[in-house]
Amino acid sequence: MGRLRLIGKAISIGRVTEKYPFAPIEVPEGFRGKPVINPDECIGCSACANACPPQALQVYDDLKRGIRVIHFFLGRCIFCARCQDVCPTDAIRLTKEFELATLSEEDLHQVVELQMVRCKECGRPFDTFRHVIYLAKELPPEQRTMMFLCPECRAKKASKIISFAKGGGKIV
Amino acid sequence: MFEKSLWVFHLNSGSCNGCDIEVLNIFAPRQDVERFGIKLVGSPRHADAIAFTGPITRESLPKAVEALKAVPEPKLLLAIGSCACGGGIWYDTYAVIGGVKEFYKILKEEYNIEPPTTIYIPGCPPKPEAIIYGVALARKAVKQKQKKEIYIEELNEDMRREIAEILFSEAKGTRHFLPNIVVKTKEGEESES
Ligand code: SF4
Ligand code: SF4
Numbered sequence: 001m002g003r004l005r006l007i008g009k010a011i012s013i014g015r016v017t018e019k020y021p022f023a024p025i026e027v028p029e030g031f032r033g034k035p036v037i038n039p040d041e042c043i044g045c046s047a048c049a050n051a052c053p054p055q056a057l058q059v060y061d062d063l064k065r066g067i068r069v070i071h072f073f074l075g076r077c078i079f080c081a082r083c084q085d086v087c088p089t090d091a092i093r094l095t096k097e098f099e100l101a102t103l104s105e106e107d108l109h110q111v112v113e114l115q116m117v118r119c120k121e122c123g124r125p126f127d128t129f130r131h132v133i134y135l136a137k138e139l140p141p142e143q144r145t146m147m148f149l150c151p152e153c154r155a156k157k158a159s160k161i162i163s164f165a166k167g168g169g170k171i172v
Numbered sequence: 173m174f175e176k177s178l179w180v181f182h183l184n185s186g187s188c189n190g191c192d193i194e195v196l197n198i199f200a201p202r203q204d205v206e207r208f209g210i211k212l213v214g215s216p217r218h219a220d221a222i223a224f225t226g227p228i229t230r231e232s233l234p235k236a237v238e239a240l241k242a243v244p245e246p247k248l249l250l251a252i253g254s255c256a257c258g259g260g261i262w263y264d265t266y267a268v269i270g271g272v273k274e275f276y277k278i279l280k281e282e283y284n285i286e287p288p289t290t291i292y293i294p295g296c297p298p299k300p301e302a303i304i305y306g307v308a309l310a311r312k313a314v315k316q317k318q319k320k321e322i323y324i325e326e327l328n329e330d331m332r333r334e335i336a337e338i339l340f341s342e343a344k345g346t347r348h349f350l351p352n353i354v355v356k357t358k359e360g361e362e363s364e365s
């Protein structure tokens with residue numbers, strides 16, 4: 001009797017097995033899939049690299065070529081969406097893509113290379129053009145004069161100006 | 173090579189159990205991969221493929237090597253989860269090897285074993301469908317979607333100068349910019365000093 005009831009129940013519920021991979025499936029709203037960097041929007045601020053718990057996103061400077069590299073390794077990403085939360089320009093978004101299997105580890109990388117500004121005094125690259133322009137929009141115009149100096153040269157110049165002012169116009 | 177029934181041995185090398193639950197999920201009625209002839213087996217000697225989860229702890233390394241040795245050729249390794257693919261959140265912990273790439277290095281150097289064919293299935297944990305997609309990829313039933321992407325920003329010298337000029341012209345137009353200070357008097361006139 002119990003078995004008959006079970007058969008009746010199974011027939012009334014019907015088929016539950018999905019047709020995947022022969023038919024696509026819907027992912028729910030808010031599903032956290034593969035993060036993708038939009039290379040046109042990214043300013044190279046490295047906020048995402050600071051926030052990423054497993055260092056799947058790494059930002060490093062290639063000083064010889066004057067290029068900042070934003071390197072994303074999908075094979076380490078834990079899909080936590082912290083990068084999406086901190087990105088100031090919404091350049092990195094989590095898509096709904098989940099079909100990420102690959103035959104080689106090489107295919108799991110995304111690399112964005114951004115040009116860097118060289119310091120006016122010492123010639124060392126210190127920040128990306130896009131980040132400098134982004135900052136310039138935030139700063140009042142009078143503070144933009146030292147924007148093209150690297151932090152060290154900026155500190156030197158600022159201290160020179162202060163000592164100049166303290167000495168009543170003479171360099172002390 | 174792996175078009176017919178694939179018998180899978182599930183090897184946990186120190187995973188957090190998230191991926192293991194997903195591996196078991198694909199054998200449950202909703203995904204039911206037994207309809208493709210995929211079956212979990214109890215011994216690596218019966219298996220064609222290893223469902224490999226976890227970042228390989230130091231303690232589990234010799235056992236993982238033994239299990240891999242026991243699988244007959246040709247063999248397939250499904251690296252399931254971010255831990256197996258690249259170490260995941262544990263990639264630089266002292267107690268783990270950090271993903272199959274490091275594992276293969278050790279296999280080659282210390283045991284002189286060639287690495288098997290590997291399917292990387294990232295996700296933490298990957299959706300059960302993502303694992304099925306990985307298996308379908310091994311059978312060449314689907315196309316690989318994920319590709320390496322490289323973007324290099326183009327910026328020539330003229331553009332650099334242009335940007336610099338824009339920034340400085342804005343700064344020059346204000347009263348704070350020395351040496352052209354514009355002082356507003358009480359009457360509303362402007363005089364330059
Ligand atoms: S989702 Fe999390 S782990 Fe993945 S890149 Fe973003 S911050 Fe890193
Ligand atoms: S936080 Fe956004 S803008 Fe900044 S480096 Fe990351 S992706 Fe680029």
Ligand code: SF4
Nearest residue numbers: 187188190253254255
């Ligand atoms: S990939 Fe994520 S869910 Fe899978 S074992 Fe590692 S930490 Fe756990």
